[in-house]
Amino acid sequence: MALGAGPFGTWERTVAWRYLRNKRKNGGVALIAVISFAAVMLAVFALITVMSVMNGFRAELLGRLLGFNGHVYAQGPLLNGPDRDGVVGRIRAIPGVIQAAPMVEAQAMVIGPSQVSGAIVRGVTPSDLRGMKLISGNIKRGSLAGFGDGEYGGDIVLVGDRMARNLGVTVGDAITLISPSGPATAFGTSTREKDYTVGGIFSVGMSQFDEGFVYMALPQAQLFFGRDTSIDYVEIKVSDPDKAKLIKPAIEQASGPGAFVQDWMDKNASYFNALQVERKVMRLILFILVAIATLNIISALVMLVKNKGRDIAILRTMGASQSAVLRIFIMAGAAIGLAGTLTGLLLGVLFCANIQAIQNFVEWATGAQVFNADIYFLAHVPAKIDWAEVGAIVAISTAMSILATLPPAIRASRLDPVEALRYE
Numbered sequence: 134m135a136l137g138a139g140p141f142g143t144w145e146r147t148v149a150w151r152y153l154r155n156k157r158k159n160g161g162v163a164l165i166a167v168i169s170f171a172a173v174m175l176a177v178f179a180l181i182t183v184m185s186v187m188n189g190f191r192a193e194l195l196g197r198l199l200g201f202n203g204h205v206y207a208q209g210p211l212l213n214g215p216d217r218d219g220v221v222g223r224i225r226a227i228p229g230v231i232q233a234a235p236m237v238e239a240q241a242m243v244i245g246p247s248q249v250s251g252a253i254v255r256g257v258t259p260s261d262l263r264g265m266k267l268i269s270g271n272i273k274r275g276s277l278a279g280f281g282d283g284e285y286g287g288d289i290v291l292v293g294d295r296m297a298r299n300l301g302v303t304v305g306d307a308i309t310l311i312s313p314s315g316p317a318t319a320f321g322t323s324t325r326e327k328d329y330t331v332g333g334i335f336s337v338g339m340s341q342f343d344e345g346f347v348y349m350a351l352p353q354a355q356l357f358f359g360r361d362t363s364i365d366y367v368e369i370k371v372s373d374p375d376k377a378k379l380i381k382p383a384i385e386q387a388s389g390p391g392a393f394v395q396d397w398m399d400k401n402a403s404y405f406n407a408l409q410v411e412r413k414v415m416r417l418i419l420f421i422l423v424a425i426a427t428l429n430i431i432s433a434l435v436m437l438v439k440n441k442g443r444d445i446a447i448l449r450t451m452g453a454s455q456s457a458v459l460r461i462f463i464m465a466g467a468a469i470g471l472a473g474t475l476t477g478l479l480l481g482v483l484f485c486a487n488i489q490a491i492q493n494f495v496e497w498a499t500g501a502q503v504f505n506a507d508i509y510f511l512a513h514v515p516a517k518i519d520w521a522e523v524g525a526i527v528a529i530s531t532a533m534s535i536l537a538t539l540p541p542a543i544r545a546s547r548l549d550p551v552e553a554l555r556y557e
Contacts, residue, residue: 144459148448149464150438150471165433170407170473172426177530178478178484181523185485187309187412188522195374195405197339199493200267203234203368204377205384209392221367223387229380232370234261237354239365243292243347244309245300252296254310254347256354262291267337268348275277275304275333286350288496289332296345297334306331310347314359327357420529426473427533430466438462438548446550455546463535470534473529482523485516509514 211220219233224233237256242249242409262284263269268291279289292300292308302308313324329349336343367388371380377396385394398405435480438445445458483492492514494504 137355142191142348145461148463149461149468152441152461152465157185164498165429165436166280169264169329169429169433169469170476172429172471173423173473173530173534174421174480176423176426176525177474177526178481180416180423181478181481181517181527182484183415183419183524184412184526185280185481185516185518186488186514188519189413191405191408191412192517193515194339194408195265197337197342198401199370199374201265201337201339201342203398204371205369205394205396207233207253207367207369207384207388207392207394208365208525209388209390210388211392212367217364224367224369224384225389226329227380227383228392229371229376230369230375230384231372232261232368233263234258234264234368235351235364235366236261237351237356237358237360239312239314239358241313241347243296244299244313246306247301248298248299249300251345252292252310252347252348253345254354254358256286256349256351256358257550258351263475268335271331271335271337273336275331277333279332281350285356286466288327288329288352289350291333291335291348292331293343293346294334294376295340296347297331299344302331304331304334312337312358325357325359351434365424380433423526423530424460424533427470427530427537429542430469430534432539433469434462434466434538436542438545441545442548445545445548448546449550450482458548459542462545466538467531467535471531474530474534477530478523478527482518485518488516 166190181221207224209309210234211217221233221235225229234257237254239254241252241254242434243252259264259277262279262280272291275291277291279290281287282289290308290310292302297303298310307328307330308329309326350359351364355364369378369384372427374397378398381394381396385392388394448458449455
């Protein structure tokens with residue numbers, strides 16, 4: 134028999150393929166092969182889906198958090214001095230800075246027709262508010278018309294849509310704000326109370342912002358919270374949030390002596406560190422799941438080697454080398470793992486690409502809300518496919534599948550033809 138073909142040649146691939154699809158007298162082997170295929174497929178599918186959803190959560194939360202809040206915060210004596218506009222102008226002139234907004238921020242009680250709620254009130258100039266695209270670009274009802282007009286900035290405010298729904302108000306309705314920092318009296322500090330008109334309702338798609346924030350004109354906030362002409366901080370946004378730390382020294386220098394500058398990574402360090410740790414642990418757990426799934430290939434090949442002992446002996450007596458037999462069973466096992474990996478990859482990508490439609494279908498079919506924005510802060514399940522990570526998943530799954538074939542393949546290659554044929 135001419136077995137002179139090179140390694141992984143046509144005849145080796147043909148034999149490996151026949152062993153995989155031959156069902157006669159090998160129903161157990163075929164069943165275990167199908168189970169191995171399904172296990173690898175589901176493990177890869179789960180790993181791609183879970184990691185993509187976690188990437189989506191991080192990207193959505195980071196994008197909305199940095200779109201709603203600043204990237205760098207500056208406080209200091211000069212920012213509350215007579216040359217504040219000059220200091221803010223120097224900050225805006227720093228390369229990479231796209232916005233620097235003086236701001237007042239304080240807590241207040243909001244009273245509406247239906248409910249009383251706590252809120253964070255931010256005072257900002259109309260021009261700076263228009264530059265905050267996540268707010269000005271997501272006004273669902275009303276508009277910015279009239280915001281900042283009138284004495285001390287007027288009485289027009291913006292509220293989040295979840296807050297408006299909870300309070301039972303809409304555009305044009307009045308709400309009452311109560312500040313704990315009122316004027317001092319003989320009996321202590323009194324509260325300050327004033328009615329405002331809802332001029333616009335915004336929705337950024339993150340529940341903690343949509344139900345907890347009110348925007349008013351900066352002069353009105355200074356008056357209402359007793360700040361006189363001072364501000365609480367300057368909120369700075371940069372073109373690339375990941376480079377905020379690199380721009381931070383220039384902002385400190387522009388803010389003058391005694392300035393305190395903090396970037397978003399410092400301010401939210403514990404939050405994002407927890408997300409990062411959770412992501413790493415979840416990836417490790419799911420990779421272990423893939424490893425367990427590939428171990429099923431060993432069971433399939435062990436039974437295949439046992440049932441094909443006579444065939445292996447005949448191949449050896451016809452001139453097949455040990456390495457050829459080794460390669461045949463490696464290809465047979467690797468084919469199961471590779472097929473499961475590629476199928477899992479396809480299902481995972483399709484699932485992530487259509488995850489919102491799947492969520493809508495499940496909610497329609499069950500009549501229940503499967504993704505509560507009050508708990509998860511987002512209005513829908515996010516998914517972001519990281520193709521480098523997907524490539525690593527496919528490579529590791531394929532490598533694990535090949536490694537799982539080695540013990541039974543080595544055993545098959547070392548099978549003694551004489552012993553195998555003795556009782557045939």
